[in-house]
Structures are given as structure tokens and as C-alpha cells.
Amino acid sequence: MLIPPRTLxxxxxxxxxxSLPAVLKELxxxxxxxxxLVVSDGSTDRTAEISREAGAxxxxxxxxxxxxxxxxxxxxxxxxxxxxxxAQFDADGQHDPLALDALLAGIDAGADMVIGSRFTTGGxxxxxxxxxxxxxxxxxxxxxxxxxxxxxxxxxxxxxxFSRPMLEHFAxxxxxxxxxxxxxxxxxxxxxxxxxxxxxxxRGRTGGAPSTRRFKLVYYYVRLLVVLVVSTTSRGQRARxxxxxxxxx
Amino acid sequence: xxxxxxxxxxxxxxxxxxxxxxVIAFIVHLVRSRRLRxxxxxxxxxxxxxxxxxxxxxxxxxxxxxxxxxxxxxxxFMLLALSFLLILVLHFSWELSRLEDRTRSLAEExxxxxxxxxxxxxxxxxGASA
Numbered sequence: 001m002l003i004p005p006r007t008l009x010x011x012x013x014x015x016x017x018x019s020l021p022a023v024l025k026e027l028x029x030x031x032x033x034x035x036x037l038v039v040s041d042g043s044t045d046r047t048a049e050i051s052r053e054a055g056a057x058x059x060x061x062x063x064x065x066x067x068x069x070x071x072x073x074x075x076x077x078x079x080x081x082x083x084x085x086x087a088q089f090d091a092d093g094q095h096d097p098l099a100l101d102a103l104l105a106g107i108d109a110g111a112d113m114v115i116g117s118r119f120t121t122g123g124x125x126x127x128x129x130x131x132x133x134x135x136x137x138x139x140x141x142x143x144x145x146x147x148x149x150x151x152x153x154x155x156x157x158x159x160x161x162f163s164r165p166m167l168e169h170f171a172x173x174x175x176x177x178x179x180x181x182x183x184x185x186x187x188x189x190x191x192x193x194x195x196x197x198x199x200x201x202x203r204g205r206t207g208g209a210p211s212t213r214r215f216k217l218v219y220y221y222v223r224l225l226v227v228l229v230v231s232t233t234s235r236g237q238r239a240r241x242x243x244x245x246x247x248x249x
Numbered sequence: 250x251x252x253x254x255x256x257x258x259x260x261x262x263x264x265x266x267x268x269x270x271x272v273i274a275f276i277v278h279l280v281r282s283r284r285l286r287x288x289x290x291x292x293x294x295x296x297x298x299x300x301x302x303x304x305x306x307x308x309x310x311x312x313x314x315x316x317x318x319x320x321x322x323x324x325x326f327m328l329l330a331l332s333f334l335l336i337l338v339l340h341f342s343w344e345l346s347r348l349e350d351r352t353r354s355l356a357e358e359x360x361x362x363x364x365x366x367x368x369x370x371x372x373x374x375x376g377a378s379a
Contacts, residue, residue: 076361
């Protein structure tokens with residue numbers, strides 16, 4: 001770490017020993033210029049050992065924090081080690097390393113966060129989601145669009161790239177509750193960061209199962225609605241407060 | 250004929266006084282053995298004292314009820330108790346959120362420090378981070 005390299009790929013992983021070797025191998029072969037950090041989120045299997053053997057940096061959380069906490073750890077790592085841009089990448093093989101370049105190109109073009117969308121035109125629809133999930137996602141898109149006054153087709157995608165200023169913001173403020181990706185999107189837009197969406201192919205999972213069950217999903221959606229509405233109003237207030245304070249001084 | 254205070258028999262009166270005394274004794278015990286933080290001890294001492302005063306002078310409750318036009322004094326007690334408990338639970342939720350945030354930050358910091366130590370002892374070789 002004496003000469004800080006430029007780009008970090010952050011992989012949050014909870015018990016992903018089955019799919020990680022292939023994912024890390026593919027990253028090493030196709031995008032060897034990027035550093036890789038695996039954040040083992042309280043895994044009880046060999047996630048950390050496998051990642052270390054594959055030559056990735058490994059941060060081991062002592063217990064499970066959820067994907068938001070794992071990501072925040074990754075963002076802190078990126079900030080402290082001088083990375084200029086970073087990407088969030090799935091441990092289960094859903095994401096294509098070659099698509100990373102398109103996301104990172106958006107960052108180089110001036111965006112602070114670039115989301116790889118499964119649904120926007122241009123990305124071949126290779127990704128299938130169940131009916132209730134799809135409907136909930138569509139509702140969420142509409143709500144988010146209203147809240148941030150910008151159109152997004154895939155608010156919950158976990159395939160994202162971040163600029164240095166975005167990393168610095170998220171290293172402290174990244175939402176840690178489930179559905180972090182949607183909340184993070186709204187938060188970034190409200191804080192005045194430039195967020196863009198590019199088409200990205202997703203593949204089926206190579207291992208692991210979807211992270212939640214149906215009834216729990218409904219609860220999470222309701223909770224998210226509350227969080228989103230509250231956060232939108234409170235952040236506005238905070239921004240105004242900060243503006244007033246800077247006027248005084 | 251037993252004297253009746255605020256609708257209570259002497260036996261009941263003695264019982265509530267004993268109960269209030271027991272509560273205060275328990276609080277004192279917790280504070281003395283340092284198992285209750287000072288900020289909570291003040292809170293619980295006030296509650297204990299309030300209970301003791303009400304136990305010794307139950308007529309006070311009747312007077313307060315009259316003041317607010319509550320015809321059934323026990324309802325006044327219930328109202329006060331419920332309000333207090335609600336505020337307390339809210340406070341605990343707040344405190345719990347704060348503690349969870351701190352634990353979370355500690356876990357993250359722990360992971361990053363451990364990563365640094367591990368790589369200093371055993372630098373990663375080739376592969377994805379080459």
C-alpha cells in the first residue's frame with residue numbers, strides 16, 4: 001500500500017465461499033488493474049481465507065452488520081488508502097467485471113455515483129425477478145423519482161461506482177439499514193451529488209439465495225418508505241441550517 | 250373499625266408503604282454496587298421518592314385528581330405512570346440506537362485495523378491485487 005493504486009472494487013460478502021473463487025478469478029483475469037477488497041460480513045465459512053488466497057485485500061467484520069455496514073467499511077478503506085474511485089460488486093457472480101469499465105467511465109466523466117441498471121434500455125434483459133418484487137421495485141422507482149426529481153429505472157441495483165468525494169461522504173454517512181442502496185441513492189441526490197445510470201447486464205446468481213423472504217420484504221419496503229420520506233425532509237432542514245451557519249461566520 | 254384513607258384499609262396502606270420502601274432499598278442497592286449509572290440513579294430515586302410520598306399520603310392523589318377534574322383517583326396514577334413509562338421507553342430506544350451506531354462503528358474500525366495488521370504481517374501475493 002505504499003503506492004496507492006487508483007481503483008478499488010468492494011465486494012461485501014456474507015458466507016460466499018461457494019461463489020467467491022470464480023468471481024475473484026474472473027476479476028483478476030479481466031480487470032487486473034483494479035484492487036479488490038472483500039468485506040467478510042461476519043461470515044462463518046471460509047470467505048476470508050478464500051479471498052486472501054486469491055490475493056484480495058480482506059476486511060473481516062467481527063459480526064454481521066448487513067450489507068450497508070460492510071459497504072461503509074469498504075468506503076472507509078478506500079478513503080484511507082487513497083483510492084480515487086471505487087465500485088461496489090456482488091460476491092455471488094451476478095455482475096460482469098467487463099461492465100465495470102462503463103460504470104467507472106461515468107465517474108471519470110464527472111458523475112459522483114453511477115448505477116448499473118438491469119432495466120434501462122440498452123441492457124439486454126437477462127435478469128428475472130418475481131412478480132411482487134418487481135411491482136414493489138416499480139413503486140419504489142416512482143417514489144424515488146418524485147423525491148429526487150430525477151428518473152431512475154433500477155434504484156436497488158448493487159452494481160455501482162463512486163467518485164472520491166462520494167466515497168468520503170459515504171464513509172461517514174452510508175445508510176446501514178436494509179435497502180441501503182435506495183436510501184443511499186436518495187441521500188446522494190439530496191446532498192447535491194451527481195448520480196447517473198448506465199445499462200448493465202446481470203447474470204443469474206451462481207450461488208446463494210435471494211437475501212430475504214416475501215413477508216419480510218413487505219416490512220422492509222414499508223420501513224424504507226418511512227425512512228425515505230423522513231430523510232428527505234430532515235436533510236433539507238440540515239442543509240438550510242448549515243447554510244445559515246456559514247452565512248453567520 | 251379500621252380507619253380508611255383514600256379508600257384504603259390500613260392493611261393496604263401498610264402494604265404500599267412496604268412496597269415503596271422495598272423499591273427504594275433496591276435502587277439504593279443497585280447504585281451502591283455501581284450497577285446503575287449515575288444518570289439513571291437520579292431518575293429512579295425521584296420515582297422511588299414519588300412512590301413513597303404517595304404511599305404515605307394517598308390523599309394527595311385524591312387532591313391532585315380533584316384539581317384536574319378526574320373523578321377516579323387511581324386513573325390519575327395510571328395516567329402518570331403510563332406517561333412516564335412511555336417517555337422512558339422512547340428514551341431507551343434512542344439510547345439503544347446510539348449504542349448500536351457506536352458498536353457498528355467499532356466493528357468497522359476493528360475490521361480495518363485487523364486488515365492492516367494482517368497485511369503487514371503477511372503481504373498479499375499476486376492475484377487480484379497485483
